[in-house]
Amino acid sequence: xxxxxxxxxxxxxxxxxxxERCRVEAIEIKSSDTAxxxxxxxxxxxxxxxxxxQGIASVQLRLVEGELRIAIQGAAQGAPFNWGEVAVETVYxxxxxxxxxxxxxxxxxxxxxxxxxxxxxxxxxxxxAAFHTFHDGSHxxxxxxxxxxxxxxx
Amino acid sequence: xNHVALEQMxxxxxxxxxxxxxxxxxxxxxxxxxxxxxRSLQLEPGPNQLIMRVTGADxxxxxxxxxxxxxxxxxxxxxxxxxxxxxxxxxxxxxxxxQGYVVKGVLVIVSFTRVKDGRxxxxxxxxxxxxxxx
Numbered sequence: 001x002x003x004x005x006x007x008x009x010x011x012x013x014x015x016x017x018x019x020e021r022c023r024v025e026a027i028e029i030k031s032s033d034t035a036x037x038x039x040x041x042x043x044x045x046x047x048x049x050x051x052x053x054q055g056i057a058s059v060q061l062r063l064v065e066g067e068l069r070i071a072i073q074g075a076a077q078g079a080p081f082n083w084g085e086v087a088v089e090t091v092y093x094x095x096x097x098x099x100x101x102x103x104x105x106x107x108x109x110x111x112x113x114x115x116x117x118x119x120x121x122x123x124x125x126x127x128x129a130a131f132h133t134f135h136d137g138s139h140x141x142x143x144x145x146x147x148x149x150x151x152x153x154x
Numbered sequence: 155x156n157h158v159a160l161e162q163m164x165x166x167x168x169x170x171x172x173x174x175x176x177x178x179x180x181x182x183x184x185x186x187x188x189x190x191x192x193r194s195l196q197l198e199p200g201p202n203q204l205i206m207r208v209t210g211a212d213x214x215x216x217x218x219x220x221x222x223x224x225x226x227x228x229x230x231x232x233x234x235x236x237x238x239x240x241x242x243x244x245x246x247x248x249x250x251x252x253q254g255y256v257v258k259g260v261l262v263i264v265s266f267t268r269v270k271d272g273r274x275x276x277x278x279x280x281x282x283x284x285x286x287x288x
Contacts, residue, residue, distance in 0.1 A: 037276065077211055088270050095190075096214065097274035103279035105251060106265050116240060117251050118266060120279055127266065131240050131255055141171040144227035144238035144255060 028132055037091050037101030040066060042119075046126045046149035048075075055145050056128060058152065059119075060087075061104075070106050092120075094152065112136035124151060172227050173236040175199045177256050182284035184211070191215075191265055191280050197224065197239075205243045206252075212254065214275065215245050215267075224254070247271030 046059040056074035059066060071085035092103040103120035116131040126149040133142045179199045184192060199203045203226055208219035224241035228234060229254040238255035248271070253264040262285040268277045 009157035040202045089180055090266070090277055092266050092268070092279040094279060096267075096275035097166070098276055098278070103266060116266065120264070120281075122258075131225070131253070132181070133225065133227075134231075141173060141228035141233055142225070143230050146255070151288070 036099065037093055038099055039063070039091055039101035041100070041102060042091075042104065042121050042126075044069070045152035047152045049148045050123075053147060055147050056149075057126065058131070059126065059149055060085075068104065068118075070104070072108075072117075101136055112138075125149070169229075171234065172202055173228055173234055175204060175226060175236050177237055178204060178226065178236060178239060178254070178261070181287050182261050183287050184284045185260075185285055189282060191267075192263060192282055192284075195284065202226065204239055204241075206239075208243065208252075215248060215250075219243050219245060219250075224252075224260070247273055 042061050042064050044061060046061070048055075048057055053075050055075065057080050058073045060071045062071075063069075068088040068091060069085050070088055072083040074081040074083055082097055086106055086108060088104045088106045090105050091101040092105075094102050095099055102122065103118070106117045106119075108115040108117065112134060114133045114135065116133075118129045118131075120127050128147050128149065130145045130147075131142070132145070134140050175197075175279065179197050181194070181196050183194045189211040191210065191212045193209045197206040198207075199205075200223070203262050204224040205221055206224040207229070210217050210219055222241045222243050224239040226236040226241070227238040228238050238253070241252045241254075243250045243285045244253065245267075247269065249268050251266040251268070253266070255262055263284060265280040265282070266277075267280070269275055
């Protein structure tokens, strides 16, 4: 298990809550699918199609020693927040007989919040769905968000 | 029961934001008459969650998927209207993580199906559309 590495303030800031510290823990599971599937269409940097997003500003997917990893930059009040980087749990092909990886699932675990990230790439567009579940005893509703990303210009 | 324990129980109960499940609950049928993965599904309201039953359409997976608990999500932290869910079905040698959300009365199901038993098929992604029936 990778050492907890990042400070995440994004959702707390959105909710107007002062944050002292929040950790991201990497996921230990390493998917064998990563090795079997061709994932080059996903491995790149992605930028939200909506520059005014209050959700996720940018995403980086990279291959590290055979493991696909995702790093997310959140956005709040115009300033990005680093969610940190976690291992992608599973990579998925476009169908059962395909070897073209085009979707993935990853999980972020913060002290107050769990976020399930589900992404898929189609025609140069990355679609990210995020399922946010609070476990901090607050009155906030668990919520769902869906955002779109294009490849970052080099 | 002491005062502190009672307060903690009240806080816990209040912390669970109760969501309106009416947009999601019901019976749904695939808009495609020859569906690739899911033929129909049922979402039954439970205590701040849905009980989901699926009838499959893929020859490589069961026709009756059984039931699973679907966790529900609102559009934002202040909303009490559930409009999305996530559920995980164990299909024996595979599992399927289903993401569902409603757009203009259409239920969109995105599936992430993971092969667990080493069979000769890739873990795969799918998207299908459903309309509500009585």
